Amino acid sequence: MLRKYWLTVYTLYSLFSAALVVAESAEMRVKHSSAATVVLATNIASAFTSDNPRGDYTQDLSPHLSCIFKDLRRDYSVQIMPWRRAYQDVKNNRIDGFFTAIPMRQVDPYAVLSAPLVLENWYWFWRSKTTAPETWREGYKLGSILGSQQETWLSEAGYNIEMSANNLPQLIKLLKSKRIDVILADREHFYQALQEVQFPPEAFQSRFFRYVPLGVYFNEAFLNKNPGFLSRFNKKIEQCTSQPFSLSAYEQQVLEELLIRKIERWKHLPGLEEALKKHNLKARLWTQQEIAIMDKKWIKAFKADDFSYSLKMVDQELSAQLREIKKEGQGQITEIIVADARGLNVAISDITSDFWQGDEAKFTRAFGQPSNRLFFSDIRYDESTKHFQVDISVPLVNEEQQAPIGVLIFGVDIEKVLSQIQ
Numbered sequence: 001m002l003r004k005y006w007l008t009v010y011t012l013y014s015l016f017s018a019a020l021v022v023a024e025s026a027e028m029r030v031k032h033s034s035a036a037t038v039v040l041a042t043n044i045a046s047a048f049t050s051d052n053p054r055g056d057y058t059q060d061l062s063p064h065l066s067c068i069f070k071d072l073r074r075d076y077s078v079q080i081m082p083w084r085r086a087y088q089d090v091k092n093n094r095i096d097g098f099f100t101a102i103p104m105r106q107v108d109p110y111a112v113l114s115a116p117l118v119l120e121n122w123y124w125f126w127r128s129k130t131t132a133p134e135t136w137r138e139g140y141k142l143g144s145i146l147g148s149q150q151e152t153w154l155s156e157a158g159y160n161i162e163m164s165a166n167n168l169p170q171l172i173k174l175l176k177s178k179r180i181d182v183i184l185a186d187r188e189h190f191y192q193a194l195q196e197v198q199f200p201p202e203a204f205q206s207r208f209f210r211y212v213p214l215g216v217y218f219n220e221a222f223l224n225k226n227p228g229f230l231s232r233f234n235k236k237i238e239q240c241t242s243q244p245f246s247l248s249a250y251e252q253q254v255l256e257e258l259l260i261r262k263i264e265r266w267k268h269l270p271g272l273e274e275a276l277k278k279h280n281l282k283a284r285l286w287t288q289q290e291i292a293i294m295d296k297k298w299i300k301a302f303k304a305d306d307f308s309y310s311l312k313m314v315d316q317e318l319s320a321q322l323r324e325i326k327k328e329g330q331g332q333i334t335e336i337i338v339a340d341a342r343g344l345n346v347a348i349s350d351i352t353s354d355f356w357q358g359d360e361a362k363f364t365r366a367f368g369q370p371s372n373r374l375f376f377s378d379i380r381y382d383e384s385t386k387h388f389q390v391d392i393s394v395p396l397v398n399e400e401q402q403a404p405i406g407v408l409i410f411g412v413d414i415e416k417v418l419s420q421i422q
Contacts, residue, residue, distance in 0.1 A: 038069065038076040040216065041086040041098040043147060064117070067240035072232055083147060096222040100214035102149050105156060110220050115234040116213030116381055119245045119388075120186045122150065123206045127175065132205060136182045143171050143180035149214065150184045168193040176203065184209060187248070208418035211388045213381055245379035247390060247414070252376050254421060255392070255412070263374070263394055267408060269321050272338065275347065276396065276405045279340045291342065291356055298355035310351035322349035332420070334389055334411040338396075339363055341406055357409065366393035368404040379414060390414050 069076045079095070086098035091110050100118045101107070126132055136142060141162035144151040154161055163180050165171040172193055174180045185193075187206070194201060216233075223230055238244075247255070283291075298309045313319060322336040326349045336349040343358020357363040366375040377391035394408040 036074060038074050038097070038222075039079070039095045040076060041079045041081050041089065041095050042100070043081060043083050043086065043098075064237075064240055068233060068236040071236050071240065072229075083152070090217060090219045093219060093221050095219070097216050097218040099216040100149075101217045102153055102212055102214055104152060104217075107217055111217040112220060112223055112230060113217050114215035114230060115237050116215050116245075117237060118214035119379065119381070120149070120212045120214060121188065121248070121251075122184055122209045122212050123187045123190065124182055124184055124209055125175065125190055125204050125206050126182045127178070128203055128205050130181065130205070132207065140181040141179070143174055143183045145171055149212065153212075154184065169197045172197055172199065187250075208415075208421060210419075211379070211415055245381070245388075247376050247379060251414075251418065255376070255414075255417060256374055258417065258421070259392070260374070263392075263408075263410075266325055267371070267394060267396060269318065271318055271321075272347075272396075273399065273405065275318050276338070276340055277398075279344065279346045280342075280405060283340055283342050283344055286342075291344065291358075295354055295356040299353065302351075302353050307351050309355065310348065313345060313348050314351065316347065318347035319349060322347055325349070332413055332416045334413055336411070337409040339407045339409060341367070341404060343367070343407075346406065357407075362391040362393045362409050363407050366395045366407045366409075369395045371395050371397045371402075388414050 065076070065078075081089070083098075086095070087107055089095040090098060090107070097111070101113065103113055124132075124136060126136075133140070137159060142154065142159055143163045143165065144154055144161050145168060146164045146166060151161065151164070163174060165174060168185060168189055171180075171183050171185075172190070175183055176197075176199060190206075191201065194204075218230060218233075286294075301307070301309055318338065322338070326333045326336055335352070337345060337352065337357065338347040339357045340346050343356055343360075343363040345352065345355050345357070362375070362377050366373075369375070371394075373395065375393040377393070380389050381387075382389060390412050392410045392412055394410075395404060396406040396408055397403060398405050
């Protein structure tokens, strides 16, 4: 698999083909809502296909949603309907929400989008012998899938869609035959479809466009009647997931090729090894209980908007060098931390929320590993900034003895990095 999801749209298609509730009448929907049943809708259309399944459906829905609603102690039901009807039914309070959906301006006035259930990875695809422009907005024939998230986004963004198809294999055939010039699709879905139509991957070029979070649009009236529901739902999304958002092997390779030479230089910053040696000698004398107390004090102060601990560490030469590296990144690097052999902050580019990184995967996965390796965290979605970030961890060693002395951790805006690759 090129990428792991919490819950992919394509998986939804498979799950709901075998397990969906029969559509209820409007009267029954009202009855269910009054009985605290949360009524949701989906059209099942995905970037891979927009064909709706036919047949009998049962109440056995996807494990992810079932887990969320079980933890919330709420009953729920799901109906199949076209997106346009779903918009209207949410607007007119006939259903409580619909999924999976991208942010949509026409829906925002009367509904609120949840945290992501799904993360799609959208790329532009075009024929290999075509010269790609900076933007495909004008002068190029654009194709899309009827009812797909891409079609919705492209229409909202003002793109002119020249031709539509029922599914991605059909769309790729139109692209190959030169009836259209470009398509926008999830990368994994595109290569799945290529196998189906038996076209070679080298027949097409691609360029990263953006990550797209897909969630549940909840009726605002429903949320007003159920205060706190959305925040609890969002928390349960992460708690109920079996697979977090992860970089694909392709994306990891791209990042490594792009950053490895720079990171090799950054690993040898003036004063870095000496600072780690001194800090490790001091930290060696601290018990784990003492470290926990220091970390709690740091966190408590941070939450109280007291940044005295962080500022003291920010105001040193090594931290200043980290800020210069961050500045060079032009927004691609969001933060840099140097942690010692126990995972304690030694230098930081920015104010941090904690002092001890030793219990986090970004430290534990990298410390003590070969110094020529990079370790990538799962993708984190920042709800406030609407950005996606990953941590890249670099093992640090004593040059003479080749003994582990710490970890260099970079926070990276993954969309900005991938967007620079042509």
